Amino acid sequence: MDDKADYLGHRKRLRNRFQKGGGDGLQDYELLELLLTYAIPRKDVKPYAKALIKRFGSLTGVLDASQKDLEEVAKIGPISSTLVRLVKEMCAAYLAEKIKGREVLSSPQAVLDFARMKLAGLPHEAFMVIFLDSKNRVLEHKIMQEGTVDRAVIYPRRIVEEALSCHAAGIIFVHNHPSGDAQPSPEDKQLTRSLMEAARTIDLRVLDHLIVGKEGYCSFAESRMLPGA
Known part of the structure; x- marks a missing residue:
């Protein structure tokens, strides 16, 4: 129970830091960790975030990874891998819209x-x-x-x-x-x-x-x- 309270409190603190200061105040693994909290509701996701950064070399490497690699190599489920891929596609769509016209x-x-x-x-x-x-x-x-x-x-x-x-x-x-x-x-x-x-x-x-x-x-x-x- 104490472990659950600890990681739930950590999630809340991480979210508050992002809401107050945006991404500038967070390390890359913390940005990824915060994202994964929306796909993995009842686990400490920091180990997943750090493992992904280590495996793919950087946050950019994680976003560039295929859904298959995210699931098979990094051992995250289809919901999490879809969310990571969705962020990449939204970034591309955002940049495409910025240059349109x-x-x-x-x-x-x-x-x-x-x-x-x-x-x-x-x-x-x-x-x-x-x-x-x-x-x-x-x-x-x-x-x-x-x-x-x-x-x-x-x-x-x-x-x-x-x-x-x-x-x-x-x-x-x-x-x-x-x-x-x-x-x-x-x-x-x-x-x-x-x-x-x-x-x-x-x-x-x-x-x-x-x-x-x-x-x-x-x-x-x-x-x-x-x-x-």
């Missing part, structure tokens, strides 16, 4: 934050396109292809068709490197050239190709690697 050249960090949240933690390669209007404002985004650990097959015609469908005037390519290293490979550079050639057939401007990974990002535009730029 915004002029990307004046808010490049917002675009990068969204790209990293959406793709950086995936265990396989995925290729996304952000479609822009004539004033470089975001119209929509779409994952065009998902592939294996090290490859996603991209068809330029599909991207051109999608751009025409949403009346885009410009595009930004984004893909991830599951290895974590965001430096472009020779294949990435060749793909960029091929996609830019396809875009030119309909006067579609390519503003950037972003590669994101857990260890950082690479911008073709910043690195002056866009062909013809």
Whole structure:
């Protein structure tokens, strides 16, 4: 009974600290611990939170983990794993909404934050396109292809068709490197050239190709690697 009173009191104190000071006053494992209290009602969840951070390396690693890994490796149930995944998807939706309709050249960090949240933690390669209007404002985004650990097959015609469908005037390519290293490979550079050639057939401007990974990002535009730029 005393143990129950102790962890219930700890939950209340943790919640009060968050309500008074937000997340700045809590360590990463405490943020995760507080989240898990809403999925695991009658247990001390601090050991789970600390084990998750240790297993996946960071709070970001926990959010990037698959639901299967969360359940099998970290031994938390489906309700808890769904809640953790839901937080990740809500963050991505929040960042997507923040860039919708915004002029990307004046808010490049917002675009990068969204790209990293959406793709950086995936265990396989995925290729996304952000479609822009004539004033470089975001119209929509779409994952065009998902592939294996090290490859996603991209068809330029599909991207051109999608751009025409949403009346885009410009595009930004984004893909991830599951290895974590965001430096472009020779294949990435060749793909960029091929996609830019396809875009030119309909006067579609390519503003950037972003590669994101857990260890950082690479911008073709910043690195002056866009062909013809």
